[in-house]
Amino acid sequence: VAEREFRLEELAQRIGGRVEGDAGLCIRGIATLDQAGPHELSFLTNRKYRKLARTTRAGALLVPPDSGLTGVNLLESREPYLALSRLLELFHPAPQRRPEVSPQAWISAEARIGREVAVGPFAVIEAEVRIEDHVRVGAGAVVGEGCHVGEGTELRPKVVLYPGTRVGAQCLIHAGVVLGGDGFGFASTSDKHHKVPQLGTVVVEDDVEIGANSTVDRGTLGETVVGQGSKIDNLVMLAHGVRVGPGALLAAQSGIAGSTTLGARTTFAGQAGAAGHLNIADGCVVAAKSAVFNDLERGSFVAGVPAVDHRVWKRAQALTRRLPDLQKKLRELERRLQALEQSAQED
Amino acid sequence: VAEREFRLEELAQRIGGRVEGDAGLCIRGIATLDQAGPHELSFLTNRKYRKLARTTRAGALLVPPDSGLTGVNLLESREPYLALSRLLELFHPAPQRRPEVSPQAWISAEARIGREVAVGPFAVIEAEVRIEDHVRVGAGAVVGEGCHVGEGTELRPKVVLYPGTRVGAQCLIHAGVVLGGDGFGFASTSDKHHKVPQLGTVVVEDDVEIGANSTVDRGTLGETVVGQGSKIDNLVMLAHGVRVGPGALLAAQSGIAGSTTLGARTTFAGQAGAAGHLNIADGCVVAAKSAVFNDLERGSFVAGVPAVDHRVWKRAQALTRRLPDLQKKLRELERRLQALEQSAQED
């Protein structure tokens, strides 16, 4: 790998930031606080690491303005995390590989494959599939009949698209993701759960990322939709008929039950969930491990099971742990009350 | 796709229902309330959508008797969800594909393959496997040594059956499911967790569906059993020695720890769990996000962590959120009591 090297002032220019300290310092890479050396840039994305910032050997630190840090070269940015993302790309440009279609892949003669497409060994592309330009299909991925994969999208190894799934442009679908499996719909009679045919599909819009081994089921009749720019972590479940985003963030192991809608830029933290047939409005935030059982208004920030306003939840949780004290106090009051009652009777 | 078309009265006949309105209306498909047109049938499976039923352009609505809806053609059925499932099959019959064994599959010479079996590209069928008639093995699926797959069962792409797994007839196993992985069993000493060999197997009985990326571990010595007619959603975990069903329903991301038994027609809602070595009797229902830590009697409906009767849980949760009020009230009583005590002393 060719080494790249920039002066601190060049980096400041590229991210629209400013230098506090030695603007001519030569920076050759980016590293964590504990590992960075004198020609590396490090960063403070979490306040918890402030102490580490005092002992780091890093040549410079990427920080927000007014960090209050002294004795170290600073690269200040109003959006340091975004700046970090740009600088990482600068130092580690994505390798340009020549796209190849493996002779070990199985591609239907009735599939239409765009230009500059890469297909890994043992990938399967079925009939009536349309793969746009610059798509990468990983080893062992399966693209079922009639699927559509948009320009520049990457399907990592072992991704499975059930027939009819549509994935937009510039998406990144990680290994083991399954899109378009049957929704969980059964009509139960006294002796049997009868399968309700799942005839809808899954639509993933542009610029979506879906983490490893997550699953998105097809709608019963309509579409399950992952809206533009949504980012989904690993082992997440979206049930049939769910609509997400645009711009939603769903952390690992969260799950959304059937027919629920998540508004624009909704956030679910890890292991959170929502029941079915709900309307969760734009900008809602659901805390880790919580479960939403009711519709939520725009901008709600909720926690708990069932999820309520996060301040209400926090206070209730704190008091729950003090219930033994409350109980003791109650008993004490009763004793004192009894004493008063007796002395009143004796009067 | 050839268009199918039926009069409303024909549909009523097929599902044993009755028409309220224009019995001769020609129906060409089934669609959701907001998408259905004047020659499509729609349906009301959830009361929440009753409002939509008033504005739908659907030609007719599939409803339970006494729906109270007027001004629209009705197709009444005492089991409307079951009727829906039948009508969906009527309008969308499963495509009849000629079963093919891909020349790109790897099939051991010592495997026995039935008639009319389909095997996708890059599927692997190991020695001593027995595949019955009309089975479909998806692209890239792996059927380990000595497995048995019953008549008419479908393994979707990337399913992995560890050696010795037995799957019954008419099952549907979705993409990425792993059956027969090692149970999580270790004998821990001060320096090491020693693996306890996992020598049992997994038995999936007839008419079972298992959702994408779920996992069922083999028993340590005995069997892990998914009982007949059980339906399991995506990303569900069944540990070693678990016995489920018959007729159980396990929603997405639920998990059952080792050696626990779930009785007939037990239901676990999403993200629910059960600890190990429990006996959960027939017909129990466990609410979403709950965790069962004790045996449950027949027909229990429980919620919470630990799970208790759902009414007890509901009431406790409501009061938990009112703990700040309780605390305030307690303080007020204490003040008043103190005042009384003082005036009593002054007397």
Added chain:
Amino acid sequence: VAEREFRLEELAQRIGGRVEGDAGLCIRGIATLDQAGPHELSFLTNRKYRKLARTTRAGALLVPPDSGLTGVNLLESREPYLALSRLLELFHPAPQRRPEVSPQAWISAEARIGREVAVGPFAVIEAEVRIEDHVRVGAGAVVGEGCHVGEGTELRPKVVLYPGTRVGAQCLIHAGVVLGGDGFGFASTSDKHHKVPQLGTVVVEDDVEIGANSTVDRGTLGETVVGQGSKIDNLVMLAHGVRVGPGALLAAQSGIAGSTTLGARTTFAGQAGAAGHLNIADGCVVAAKSAVFNDLERGSFVAGVPAVDHRVWKRAQALTRRLPDLQKKLRELERRLQALEQSAQED
């Protein structure tokens, strides 16, 4: 399979235990209490099954000393579960298969493959990979560019190692596991979530087991580490920059958020979780379904959401369910107080 047979006294010798009863009894296998016959050994690993131990037909029982059981031959061991694991290996030695490299696998000419390595059909081994001796790569597994797989390690079918992943010696990685997927890192601006390049890697140390369909993400810059001898169950999620173990035990569906460190021999029970950027010290135990939101001191045993000392949690939970009684008592006290206040005024 050749039958193996040992006298009870021979088994005692091999595990360093002692016989109470017929030392010459011939044992031909190991089975569960309800299935064992008169020439089989059974075992008591959970007290719940003590009743079964009275009615078992087993020829002998593997028990701890002072089990108090009578009327049955006993094989006593101070570590019966460890002894069970050794005896299972004795009766069921792992089959010795001749390692074969399938001609249907795709192996880069630039990969280095050790001696006695097995590679299944449709496995993919990319350039610059190094596979040590006695490794087994399952059918359809994908080993990305530059990965390293240590001696004797087994990758089961469909495992995916993203480029640069390092797996130590004597590991067992189950089907569908994905190691090295991108961490969930985005710099959000008002219009977009910008991907933060994930440039680190995953390091799995020696003697680690990871269960089916679990996922471990690569670090943003540094490593995500699964420490030596750690055992991870199915459907577990380890986020970017997490450090686990050595000797950690993570049960099914647990999840650890980014940059959190779990100390040596930490245990997470099923469906438990930890927030990001935490330090969970050596020997901590997190109860099932709990979520850790704060650093934990060495040896903590916590439960709940947020997780607190498990005794505090247990007591609070019990009182929560008695909140209706507390409320009733509070109302009663208020009535009695009111009565006193009135009579005081009347005085």
